[in-house]
Amino acid sequence: xxxxxxxxxxxxxxxxxxxxxxxxxxxxxxxxxxxxxxxxxxxxxxxxxxxxxxxxxxxxxxxxxxxxxxxxxxxxxxxxxxxxxxxxxxxxxxxxxxxxxxxxxxxxxxxxxxxxx
Amino acid sequence: xxxxxxxxxxxxxxxxxxxxxxxxxxxxxxxxxxxxxxxxxxxxxxxxxxxxxxxxxxxxxxxxxxxxxxxxxxxxxxxxxxxxxxxxxxxxxxxxxxxxxxxxxxxxxxxxxxxxxxxxxxxxxxxxxxxxxxxxxxxxxxxxxxxxxxxxxxxxxxxxxxxxxxxxxxxxxxxxxxxxxxxxxxxxxxxxxxxxxxxxxxxxxxxxxxxxxxxxxxxxxxxxxxxxxxxxxxxxxxxxxxxxxxxxxxxxxxxxxxxxxxxxxxxxxxxxxxxxxxxxxxxxxxxxxxxxxxxxxxxxxxxxxxxxxxxxxxxxxxxxxxxxxxxxxxxxxxxxxxxxxxxxxxxxxxxxxxxxxxxxxxxxxxxxxxxxxxxxxxxxxxxxxxxxxxxxxxxxxxxxxxxxxxxxxxxxxxxxxxxxxxxxxxxxxxxxxxxxxxxxxxxxxxxxxxxxxxxxxxxxxxxxxxxxxxxxxxxxxxxxxxxxxxxxxxxxxxxxxxxxxxxxxxxxxxxxxxxxxxxxxxxxxxxxxxxxxxxxxxxxxxxxxxxxxxxxxxxxxxxxx
Numbered sequence: 218x219x220x221x222x223x224x225x226x227x228x229x230x231x232x233x234x235x236x237x238x239x240x241x242x243x244x245x246x247x248x249x250x251x252x253x254x255x256x257x258x259x260x261x262x263x264x265x266x267x268x269x270x271x272x273x274x275x276x277x278x279x280x281x282x283x284x285x286x287x288x289x290x291x292x293x294x295x296x297x298x299x300x301x302x303x304x305x306x307x308x309x310x311x312x313x314x315x316x317x318x319x320x321x322x323x324x325x326x327x328x329x330x331x332x333x334x
Numbered sequence: 335x336x337x338x339x340x341x342x343x344x345x346x347x348x349x350x351x352x353x354x355x356x357x358x359x360x361x362x363x364x365x366x367x368x369x370x371x372x373x374x375x376x377x378x379x380x381x382x383x384x385x386x387x388x389x390x391x392x393x394x395x396x397x398x399x400x401x402x403x404x405x406x407x408x409x410x411x412x413x414x415x416x417x418x419x420x421x422x423x424x425x426x427x428x429x430x431x432x433x434x435x436x437x438x439x440x441x442x443x444x445x446x447x448x449x450x451x452x453x454x455x456x457x458x459x460x461x462x463x464x465x466x467x468x469x470x471x472x473x474x475x476x477x478x479x480x481x482x483x484x485x486x487x488x489x490x491x492x493x494x495x496x497x498x499x500x501x502x503x504x505x506x507x508x509x510x511x512x513x514x515x516x517x518x519x520x521x522x523x524x525x526x527x528x529x530x531x532x533x534x535x536x537x538x539x540x541x542x543x544x545x546x547x548x549x550x551x552x553x554x555x556x557x558x559x560x561x562x563x564x565x566x567x568x569x570x571x572x573x574x575x576x577x578x579x580x581x582x583x584x585x586x587x588x589x590x591x592x593x594x595x596x597x598x599x600x601x602x603x604x605x606x607x608x609x610x611x612x613x614x615x616x617x618x619x620x621x622x623x624x625x626x627x628x629x630x631x632x633x634x635x636x637x638x639x640x641x642x643x644x645x646x647x648x649x650x651x652x653x654x655x656x657x658x659x660x661x662x663x664x665x666x667x668x669x670x671x672x673x674x675x676x677x678x679x680x681x682x683x684x685x686x687x688x689x690x691x692x693x694x695x696x697x698x699x700x701x702x703x704x705x706x707x708x709x710x711x712x713x714x715x716x717x718x719x720x721x722x723x724x725x726x727x728x729x730x731x732x733x734x735x736x737x738x739x740x741x742x743x744x745x746x747x748x749x750x751x752x753x754x755x756x757x758x759x760x761x762x763x764x765x766x767x768x769x770x771x772x773x774x775x776x777x778x779x780x781x782x783x784x785x786x787x788x789x790x791x792x793x794x795x796x797x798x799x800x801x802x803x804x805x806x807x808x809x810x811x812x813x814x815x816x817x818x819x820x821x822x823x824x825x826x827x828x829x830x831x832x833x834x835x836x837x838x839x840x841x842x843x844x845x846x847x848x849x850x851x852x853x854x855x856x857x858x859x860x861x862x863x864x865x866x867x868x869x870x871x872x873x874x875x876x877x878x879x880x881x882x883x884x885x886x887x888x889x890x891x892x893x894x895x
Contacts, residue, residue, distance in 0.1 A: 246433045247474050290474040292443055294430040301433050304750060317747050331473045332447065 231274035234310060238272050238283050238321075241309040247298030249329045250288040280319035283310065287323060291330040299323040356455040356504055358418035362407050364549040365422055369400040370558040371548025372541060378600075379544065380723065381618050382537035392537035394725065395432030399439060400545065402429020415455045419446040419463075434538035437471055437483050441542075444470030457502035461494045464511070481526025483538030489518035490546070505553060512550045515543040523597055534618075535597055586634040587653045590625045594645035598623060603644075610636050622648060628655065673699045679773040680780065681724045684732040684764055685712060685742075688885030691761055691852055698768040700732075707761075707885060711738050717745040721753075728777045729753045730784070734764040736821065754781045759821065760793035761852065761883075762893030792846070793820050794837045794892035796830065815889065830857070830889055831865050835872055841894050849876050850893040852883030857890070865890075 242248055251271025273284040283306060289298050303321035310318050354360055372379075372393075379393030406425025412418045423446035426439040444467035452459055468491040471484055478484050493514035494507055501507065522536040523529040529536055551558055588611075600616065607614045611629035618624070627637050638650045673696075675681040682700045686692040687707025695703060702720040706712035717738075721729045729751050731742045736759040746753035754777060758764040767784040795818045799810045810816055810826040817825040817837040824840045827833035834851075843849060849869070853862040859882070866880050883891055 243476060244479065247436050249474070249476055290440075292427075292470075293436050293440060293474055294427055297430045297432065297436050301436065305433075311748070317744075332444075332470060 229314065231276060234274045234281065234283070234314070235272040237310050237313050238274070238285060238306045241306045242272070242285055242287065242302055245298065245302045245305050247290050247293040247295075248287050248302060249290050252286050252288055252326045281310070281314075281316060282320035282322070283318060284322045284324065286326050288327045288329055289325055291328040292332065295325055295328075299325060356415065357453065358410075358412040358415050361415055361418055361455060362410065362412075364552060365400075365407065366404055367552030367558055368545040368548040369397070369404050371551060372400055372544045373397050374559055375544045379537050379541045382534045382540055391723070392432065392434045392541060395435040396438055396538070396541040396545075398431045399426050399429050399435035402426060403442065405429075414453055415459075416446070416449040416452045419449050422446065434483055434541060437474070437538065438542070438545075440471040440474050441467040441487055444468065455504055457498060457504045457507055460504045460507055461498050464491045464494050467491075479526065481522040481524070481529060481539075482536050483542050485522060485525060486515055486518045486536070486539035486542050489521075490515050490542075508546070508550055508553070512543070512546045515539075515546050519543050520597060533594060533597065533623075585631040585654065585656055586629050587655050588625075588627050588629060588634055588637050589651045589653075590638055590641050590647055591622050591649040592625065592641050592645050592647045593622055596645075598644070606640060607637065610640065672696055672703065673701055673773075675701045675724055675726050675773065677725050678728070679726050680728045680730055680771070680775070680777055681721060681726050681773075682730045682732065682768065682771060683717065683721045684768070685717070685734050685738050687734075687761065687888070688852075688855065688883045690882040690884035691891075694765065694852075694881060695768065698765065699771060699773070700768065706738060707735050710886075711735070711741060714741045714744045714748065717742055718748055721745075721751065722749065727751050730756055730771075730777075730781065732756045732758045732764040732767060734758050734761050752777065756781060756784045756788070758788055760795070761885075761891050762791045762793045762850070762895070763788045765893065766791040766895060790895060792841050792894035794818065794841060794890070794894060795888055796833050796837065796890040796892070797888045799826065830861065831868055834865050834890060834892070835868060837892065838869065838873065838894070843873050843876060843894055846894050847877060848879070848893075848895050849873075850879040850881060852881050852885065852891040852893070854883055854885045854888045854890065856886075862890075 239251065242251060253270040271286050273286075275282045275284075285302060285306065287299075287302065289295055300323075302323050306321050307318045356364075376393040376397050379396065380391035382393075383391055403422045403425035406421045406428075407418060410418065410421060412421070419442070423439070423442040426435075426442040430436045430439040445463045447470070448463035448466035449455065449459060455463075464487075468484075468487045471487055472478055475484070490511045494511050497507055497510045519535050519539045522539050523534070526536065548558060603616070604614060607625070607627055610633065611627040613626070613628040615626040616623060617626070625637065625641060629637060634652045638647065638652075641647055681702065683702040683704060684695045684700045685704045685706045686695050687705075687710070692703045692705070701724055704712045704716055704720045706716070717731065721731070727750075729749075731746070731753060733739045733742045733755065739755065739757050739759075742755050746755060756764075756767050758767055766787050770780065770783045770787055772780055796815055797818075799812055799814050799816045802812045803810050805823045808816075808823050808826055810823070814826045814828060815830060815833045816823060817827070817833050817840070819837060819841050825833065825836045827836060838849065851862060851866065851869075853859070862880055866878055869876070869878055885891065
């Protein structure tokens with residue numbers, strides 16, 4: 218995203234935004250990992266270190282939309298965890314950028330089972 | 335030891351409940367007590383929110399989660415503790431709302447797992463269950479942040495295991511862990527800097543404390559539905575209402591804004607203040623606390639000196655209530671009374687440019703008022719703050735000024751609440767729309783109805799020209815009065831009476847039924863009465879109302895409908 222000012226231009230790369238979203242996601246309770254979107258379904262249980270793997274940022278010149286691929290702890294209420302993630306990410310990215318985030322899509326790609334009930 | 339002697343010294347005598355073993359039904363009562371006590375203190379927890387993350391308030395989320403847990407067991411007659419707690423855990427899981435709610439449901443999940451297949455909860459089992467709850471909750475997060483509800487659960491677990499060496503009595507253990515939870519909550523700002531900066535303790539941790547304390551209060555037979563001490567958001571402090579019933583000994587109102595050096599011990603604070611005066615209120619927001627109290631004459635400095643000993647005083651005001659009340663009753667009896675809103679209902683937030691206009695809006699049933707108007711546009715944040723604490727998801731905003739519509743729209747984007755903007759461009763439009771509000775109705779239909787009546791009312795405004803200009807064929811000299819009809823300049827005049835009459839003629843007032851004059855802060859009642867008389871003469875068919883609007887800059891705001 219680019220912002221013009223009298224002095225010049227400020228450019229923020231999608232990667233930078235992905236890093237903010239990554240940190241926010243990792244802080245969310247219930248998320249035990251992020252997973253690359255491009256890996257095949259069977260091996261999604263890989264916890265990625267590179268923020269851009271688990272997070273996709275799209276910017277069409279007006280709107281920011283963010284896709285997040287997560288693994289959630291088995292036994293939590295997935296819907297609550299996911300909406301918590303999208304709220305936290307939206308808030309943190311908006312706070313850092315001062316620009317509205319149009320969409321945060323949370324894709325739950327797997328569950329980690331620590332305890333079965 | 336003589337068995338009789340032993341019974342005398344046993345703490346069992348303190349609480350009659352203690353004779354009973356904790357089976358499913360006893361535990362059911364304990365869980366219900368937790369919910370009641372948490373709900374009583376919901377607002378106290380809500381105002382501890384540090385981040386304005388639009389995730390709902392922590393207190394509300396925890397109450398809803400506990401409510402779901404209680405609903406699950408409401409009709410159950412299960413005596414088996416294992417089966418009953420499993421139902422509690424299931425209910426909490428299904429109803430988990432927000433971060434704190436999810437963590438709470440995980441605590442219950444672990445707790446229930448430890449009790450599987452057991453009939454009765456004894457001391458050993460309780461300690462084990464608390465431990466399992468803690469472990470399960472910690473598994474849900476990769477990098478646990480300390481200074482949160484998780485820390486409180488951890489400290490409770492540690493204390494319970496430590497105490498098991500002394501007693502096997504589950505009631506005694508409960509008493510012990512409630513104080514451990516309390517101490518742990520007080521420590522949270524030391525672990526999490528963001529809490530320290532804001533001068534608050536962790537909201538989720540405090541909620542967990544209330545859940546445990548609720549059980550203990552039930553056992554002790556203490557009331558569960560009255561708050562002992564509470565903090566409310568600044569915007570919710572009802573200073574004007576407090577004026578309503580002044581009794582002897584309440585001669586001065588003292589309001590102090592302060593920042594405590596340490597975390598404020600609210601119950602102690604209330605207790606100390608009760609020695610000094612009455613009508614105590616404590617508010618919190620914008621990084622400060624605001625204390626409100628009524629004290630008798632010659633004691634007006636005592637609360638200020640007391641608070642000085644706790645921290646830094648930012649601002650202190652002392653007002654003579656006797657004089658104020660007399661003036662108040664003299665001026666008008668009506669007080670600003672906002673309409674409380676229930677969850678699920680529609681809350682309306684209006685922007686009002688003057689105290690009189692705010693009062694009229696209040697009488698029309700609005701739930702929150704933001705001060706502002708021409709030349710004093712409220713910020714997005716002010717609008718957001720006005721409705722963020724309302725206990726409902728459905729919010730209508732009436733900006734009542736075309737320049738504020740944008741701020742209202744961005745406030746709507748920053749929240750998860752369903753915000754509908756009723757794009758009222760003037761105070762009269764806002765009032766016309768408010769007439770159509772049905773708080774319990776279908777929001778979409780009501781909004782459509784409210785928007786449709788916006789154009790039914792004509793708005794006249796009379797103010798002073800700040801520069802000489804010619805617009806729309808009207809020549810205006812600086813300092814003259816200018817009249818606007820629906821935002822368009824129609825007339826300039828040197829005299830308020832002719833301006834008002836001219837404006838009404840331009841608006842074809844004779845085709846309408848009701849004209850309301852809201853006179854501004856710069857106009858006297860006598861002046862406006864004289865104008866009203868000449869309007870009645872010129873338009874005898876019209877119903878005319880005169881209201882003290884109190885708005886700055888605008889001599890008159892005229893609603894024509």
